[in-house]
Amino acid sequence: MTVTTPTHHILTVLVENKPGxxxxxxxxxxxxxxNIVSLAVAPTDDExxxxxxxxxxxxxxPLEQVIKQLDKLVxxxxxTELAPGDSVQRELLLATVAATPEIRGQIIELVGVFEGRILxxxxxxxxxxxxxxxxxxxxxxxxxxxxxxxxxxxxxxxALPKLDRRHPPQLHGxxxxxx
Amino acid sequence: MKLDGGxxxxxxxxxxxxxxxxxxxxxxxxxxxxxxxxxxxxxxLVRHEQGAGHMAEGYAHATGRPGVAMVTSGPGATNIVTPxxxxxxxxxxxxxxxxxxxxxxxxxxxxxxxxITGITMGVTKHNFLVASAQDIPxxxxxxxxxxxxxxxxxxxxxxxxxxxxxxxxxxxxxWYWPDSVDLPGYHPVTKGDPAMIRKAAExxxxxxxxxxxxxxxxxxxxxxxxxxALAELCDIHVVTTLMARGAFxxxxxxxxxxxxxxxxxxxxxxxxxxxxxxxxxxxxDDRVTGKIDAFAPDAKIIHVDIDPAELGKVxxxxxxxxxxxxxxxxxxxxxxxxxxxxxxxxxxTPWKSRISGWQETFPLxxxxxxxxxxxxxxxxxxxxxxxxxxxxxxxxxxxxxQMWTSQHWKFNHPxxxxxxxxxxxxxxxxxxxxxxxxxxxxxxxxxxxxDGCFQMTAQELVTAASExxxxxxxxxxxxxxxxxxxxQEMFYDERYSEVYLSPDLPDYKMWAEAMGCIGMRVESPEExxxxxxxxxxxxxxxxxxxxxTDAREKVYPMVPSGRSNSEIVVDPAQGQGGR
Numbered sequence: 001m002t003v004t005t006p007t008h009h010i011l012t013v014l015v016e017n018k019p020g021x022x023x024x025x026x027x028x029x030x031x032x033x034x035n036i037v038s039l040a041v042a043p044t045d046d047e048x049x050x051x052x053x054x055x056x057x058x059x060x061x062p063l064e065q066v067i068k069q070l071d072k073l074v075x076x077x078x079x080t081e082l083a084p085g086d087s088v089q090r091e092l093l094l095a096t097v098a099a100t101p102e103i104r105g106q107i108i109e110l111v112g113v114f115e116g117r118i119l120x121x122x123x124x125x126x127x128x129x130x131x132x133x134x135x136x137x138x139x140x141x142x143x144x145x146x147x148x149x150x151x152x153x154x155x156x157x158x159a160l161p162k163l164d165r166r167h168p169p170q171l172h173g174x175x176x177x178x179x
Numbered sequence: 180m181k182l183d184g185g186x187x188x189x190x191x192x193x194x195x196x197x198x199x200x201x202x203x204x205x206x207x208x209x210x211x212x213x214x215x216x217x218x219x220x221x222x223x224l225v226r227h228e229q230g231a232g233h234m235a236e237g238y239a240h241a242t243g244r245p246g247v248a249m250v251t252s253g254p255g256a257t258n259i260v261t262p263x264x265x266x267x268x269x270x271x272x273x274x275x276x277x278x279x280x281x282x283x284x285x286x287x288x289x290x291x292x293x294x295i296t297g298i299t300m301g302v303t304k305h306n307f308l309v310a311s312a313q314d315i316p317x318x319x320x321x322x323x324x325x326x327x328x329x330x331x332x333x334x335x336x337x338x339x340x341x342x343x344x345x346x347x348x349x350x351x352x353x354w355y356w357p358d359s360v361d362l363p364g365y366h367p368v369t370k371g372d373p374a375m376i377r378k379a380a381e382x383x384x385x386x387x388x389x390x391x392x393x394x395x396x397x398x399x400x401x402x403x404x405x406x407x408a409l410a411e412l413c414d415i416h417v418v419t420t421l422m423a424r425g426a427f428x429x430x431x432x433x434x435x436x437x438x439x440x441x442x443x444x445x446x447x448x449x450x451x452x453x454x455x456x457x458x459x460x461x462x463x464d465d466r467v468t469g470k471i472d473a474f475a476p477d478a479k480i481i482h483v484d485i486d487p488a489e490l491g492k493v494x495x496x497x498x499x500x501x502x503x504x505x506x507x508x509x510x511x512x513x514x515x516x517x518x519x520x521x522x523x524x525x526x527x528t529p530w531k532s533r534i535s536g537w538q539e540t541f542p543l544x545x546x547x548x549x550x551x552x553x554x555x556x557x558x559x560x561x562x563x564x565x566x567x568x569x570x571x572x573x574x575x576x577x578x579x580x581q582m583w584t585s586q587h588w589k590f591n592h593p594x595x596x597x598x599x600x601x602x603x604x605x606x607x608x609x610x611x612x613x614x615x616x617x618x619x620x621x622x623x624x625x626x627x628x629x630d631g632c633f634q635m636t637a638q639e640l641v642t643a644a645s646e647x648x649x650x651x652x653x654x655x656x657x658x659x660x661x662x663x664x665x666x667q668e669m670f671y672d673e674r675y676s677e678v679y680l681s682p683d684l685p686d687y688k689m690w691a692e693a694m695g696c697i698g699m700r701v702e703s704p705e706e707x708x709x710x711x712x713x714x715x716x717x718x719x720x721x722x723x724x725x726x727x728t729d730a731r732e733k734v735y736p737m738v739p740s741g742r743s744n745s746e747i748v749v750d751p752a753q754g755q756g757g758r
Binding site: 016065073077 | 296297300301304305308325362363364365486487488491492
């Protein structure tokens with residue numbers, strides 16, 4: 001379960017869209033003993049680049065060292081640290097929950113309260129979907145867990161800087177020209 | 180102009196100014212070997228791919244130009260992984276071309292297929308798997324740019340066979356040479372931050388006990404002259420790490436020599452007692468710092484490195500400057516002058532007298548052998564040092580012989596010391612010496628090797644003999660894996676486990692002769708000089724001298740692994756050492 005704690009930091013890493021780039025990033029984390037809490041990757045609007053959103057646990061290594069080592073990868077174009085207060089974060093959860101006809105209504109009600117969706121209904125199971133802030137997704141997971149989770153998949157979070165901020169996203173520990 | 184990919188590859192290497200390729204052909208790289216016949220590039224056919232890699236490294240160490248090696252797929256590629264890792268640790272500019280199975284066969288466990296870009300991701304600065312023949316000039320241009328700029332390092336370029344094979348339609352390409360490189364994520368910093376440089380100048384002018392801690396980055400940045408100017412301007416002593424030997428002349432009164440686990444007493448202790456360490460192109464390696472918590476406890480730190488990730492990686496600097504060592508030192512000198520120059524420094528007489536006191540009390544020392552005993556390795560080294568030109572290039576392997584050479588040689592010129600520091604690769608010496616000699620044919624090149632190291636890569640002397648590369652090899656043959664033996668003697672109650680090698684098996688003289696070299700054996704002190712003089716006169720083939728040395732000899736001083744540098748152990752003849 002992903003819970004935002006002070007040792008977790010969100011990095012959005014803009015990388016060249018080339019084969020093997022994810023391996024390079026993941027391999028660097030493994031090699032240097034940095035812990036990944038979650039990782040999401042997808043193309044951006046510019047087909048030359050992809051964006052990796054990675055939540056790192058900096059108990060394992062100082063954040064500055066993680067950023068500097070990442071920046072040494074030739075295919076890494078730009079690294080931005082997103083402070084939780086200055087960013088919007090979303091995560092997607094899919095879950096299949098045990099739901100006999102007697103309690104199905106309770107679960108459907110819960111999904112409604114959390115503004116999730118029902119994706120599939122079986123004789124005694126429901127597949128549900130929820131997106132939201134990691135905290136909201138955590139809360140929802142807690143609520144449905146007692147009903148019996150058959151399968152659960154979360155995406156890990158993606159994030160972008162909040163709008164209407166007075167300062168641009170801050171680059172930590174890196175000369176802006178070098179990024 | 181229509182070319183095939185193989186022709187484009189060789190032409191691209193020519194465009195990069197490559198004069199020599201060290202390599203060994205095989206199935207997947209075969210098409211690239213055909214256009215080599217028509218190229219002015221010299222190809223040196225090695226006997227093992229590891230040899231090609233270390234030769235390319237030796238070439239790069241001696242010349243400053245990138246070394247180039249070319250091997251086939253699968254085992255050819257995996258055999259060159261050790262040199263790549265070695266070059267990565269020591270920031271050696273190198274480009275390695277590997278053959279690969281055809282694009283259509285990738286991922287099918289084809290004959291001689293190995294995922295070499297995957298395997299080498301952690302030991303290269305960058306690597307490429309080339310997708311089409313049309314990409315070859317661009318990728319080669321990028322590979323050399325990455326290998327030689329910023330913090331230098333090895334780059335691997337993996338080339339599937341179909342894009343270089345003229346029999347295959349995939350190899351067709353239209354020749355071009357890119358004017359520039361487009362690497363949106365690669366912008367090495369070179370110029371230091373002026374505010375930090377000014378802060379560094381202020382720290383220097385306030386320091387009572389400063390020491391310059393010069394590392395291999397000085398050599399990579401061609402900054403030896405700038406270092407010389409800084410040291411003399413501010414009258415500051417300089418330690419030169421294993422990777423920086425020769426970056427500051429050993430015969431200079433401000434030179435303290437090598438620090439670290441086997442550094443001399445004064446170099447180690449002056450760092451330990453300093454109030455300011457000026458780290459220039461050095462990276463606070465564990466072999467230099469000893470126990471990091473106890474390293475130079477009272478010192479403020481100025482750290483200059485072209486790799487921003489080195490600043491604060493091990494020790495938090497008070498002034499951390501990311502930039503090219505030469506440019507930053509030049510700016511630092513200007514900043515010091517602007518702040519009132521060396522005249523504004525405190526009186527450092529007490530510090531200097533402490534340094535000279537340590538030098539007098541704890542010089543490097545050893546006892547000469549008694550008649551009938553085996554040679555002392557230090558005696559062999561001193562005799563060799565005193566009977567070779569001042570600019571002789573010395574390449575060593577890894578172990579006791581390496582430490583003795585670094586300690587006892589007088590390195591007065593940059594780029595005269597070629598060795599494997601970070602990775603500690605046994606077997607480095609012979610091929611690295613060959614590569615250095617190819618790069619600097621005007622210089623005398625001696626490989627100083629141990630018997631354990633020599634047995635790992637000696638076959639490259641066949642390469643040297645057939646290519647007429649007249650390197651000279653001094654084997655300090657103590658019949659042991661000497662450094663391991665030393666640790667077993669000191670830390671494992673003299674329980675010697677799997678370290679004995681025998682002085683006579685193999686017979687090094689006969690082995691040398693079988694490989695087309697002149698072989699000699701030296702057993703007594705009076706034979707040492709005549710053998711060296713004879714070797715120095717031979718210039719048409721390699722020479723190997725088997726010096727029979729005393730296995731009981733240990734490398735001193737020594738800081739035991741994981742201990743504080745203040746616990747340095749000096750030669751027992753000098754008592755307990757310490758302060």
